[in-house]
Amino acid sequence: MMKKKTAVVLGLLAAFSSSGWAQSSVSLYGILDVGVRYTTNSGTTAASKGDSLSQVIPGGMSNSRLGINVTEDMGGGLKAIANLEHRLNSDTGTQTAAEFWRQSWVGLESKDYGRLTLGRQYNVLFDVYTSTYSSFKYSPYIEIFRPETVMAMAGRQSNMVKYLAEAGPFRGELQIGAGEGASPDKTLGGMLRYAKDELALGAGVLEVKDTAGRKVRGLTVGGAYTAGPLYFNLSFGQNKFDFGTDALQAAYTANYTVSPSSRLNAAGLDVKKRDMMAAGFTYQMSKELNLGLQAWYAKQSHHRLSGESKAGFVAAVADYAFSKRTDVYFEADYSKLGGAVAFDNTAKTRVGLSSGIRHRF
Template sequence: MGQSLQDIHYKETSMKKTALVLGLLATFSSAGWAQSSVSLYGILDVGVRYTTNSGTTAARKGDSLSQVIPGGMSNSRLGVNVSEDMGGGLKAIANLEHRLNSDTGTQTAAEFWRQSWVGLESKEYGRLTLGRQYNVLFDVYTSTFSSYKYSPYIEIFRPETAMAMAGRQSNMVKYLAESGPFRGELQVGAGEGASPDKTVGAMLRYSKDELAFGAGVMDVEDTAGRKVRGLTVGGAYTAGPLYVNLSWGQNKFDLGTDVLQAAYTNNYTISPASRLNAAGLDVKKRDMLAVGFTYQFSKELNLGLQGWYAKQTHHRLTGSSKAGFLAAVADYAFSKRTDVYAEADYSKLGGAVSFDNTAKSRVGLSTGIRHRF
């Protein structure tokens, strides 16, 4: 026998109710997922580089060096950003970022995660983050008066970043607040475990229309109570395709401190300003002036020129040491994600400092391709 009209009506009503429940569940589920997000990001940059006066010994200091480099414009990285909207203008945020040598697949430092922090962000009260993260000197530099408009610095040739006192610190608590064109940050770092250096610092920046300027201060203290004191101040001006920057930084070292020595004794080819500390623990004060510009000739093509002049005094050595750096770069974007670049740089050292092989000058040429995702 066929179904009665009552049975058919009952089944249709049940199906409509089921569909309504499933629809509501899907809506609530989508809304719940929309409140949280996890995003993967990264940069892959590989280039080739040629440098003069790069022999491994003083006897062969005039030898040149050709190599594949793990990033000419940017350090290759892979990161995860996490954000959860908890309502009322409050978010939970977190970040994990790994840096890698793209030419060999190895990690760039002893720590696997170069950044690893978690925090809370409020529209009304600002942002509080805890963990390993960028310090206030690096933040004010990159956000306010970076060397190049389209890329904060050249990874393979970046004397300015050494003045930011390693750029990142572990065991840090950092607070950020914004009001109109002003942004301020405070940081405190606990000295513990494998990173025994205590840190405290602050920065303030102003950015509106074409102008941006700011300043930052930071102290780093070792277990013996000896300190390195850092200061940076500068500004930038943007007028259409033209971007101009000017900044000055200073580091003062207590006698015998070993704070941040690793940041200043890396291979000079990677961090040019590092060899300004070639006199060991004898550095007393280091100053660096930076000036340069970027000009966007077209939607795809950017050209930049940047110069740095550094001078340092010593606790024991007489006289002063000097260094001058100059870099020119051209960047061509095939798309929003992929670009190619060519870069030329020159270094000249004087006084007590030199390259590891005793050379006093060096020319570098780099070119490569970078993809961001």
């Protein structure tokens, strides 16, 4: 009798195991984006600051990437999930950062209890911005010119535990970072969004603390509204840095733009408080053609300098989709810096023109 019961139990376990494996999936995804860009006032020194620069760029609208998604349906509304994502410079084939995997996390997802993920992943500020009031309806931001993502404090954190839950039109996230390894910065943050029909509203906060207890605090709040072919967005972001957080400022303020020719001077990275307003719209003229216009205004105070510095940015994009996977884009942007902040060649203004091809798979 005991042997018979054991056989039945083993048979059931084998059946569940086979069922779980049968419902597992591993999918490969990616984006390849290569463009050309022309930028004014891009000389390498103050004496040559008026020189222009023409270059092939590794992604005008999107950073090229190759990723792997893993899902295993374990029954009862429970899934195991995992992600690995590599970012690359599509013009040279090199990787974009020191870490090979820009995302690397594993977790559990329950239909009733939400999702828990552990590893290197997007932070709550980046999540609420891109999911709720992104700059453009068809593409969250312009990869080569994205002042807004600077306010998301690097966008990703390592050693993170993140919990996501949804109830009707509401979504909430909490994140906590252990603070370990080569960059021992502890993180704690959360976000809440509401999205129903044409309206989406959201807010997020994030705190980063170094080993000396010094803090960086970030917040963002905003909304978006869709009216037929028109999409409008409006948002506000703020970053505050304690004195002495130079390493964190270098990591989390970065530059207003990410073009290789758009690095800021030392004053640009000396931030006590930085505020940024953003507003814009996308208009879908046809099934294939989208037009977008976005503007940003920022001001910041300094720890080591008196007075405030200011910056204004505007970008216009036309995107034409040949298919669901392949599109071409044309982009124009303008930057104007004031106060102590300038580009690293002392220029205060810059015009950029980009065009490229993007393919998603």
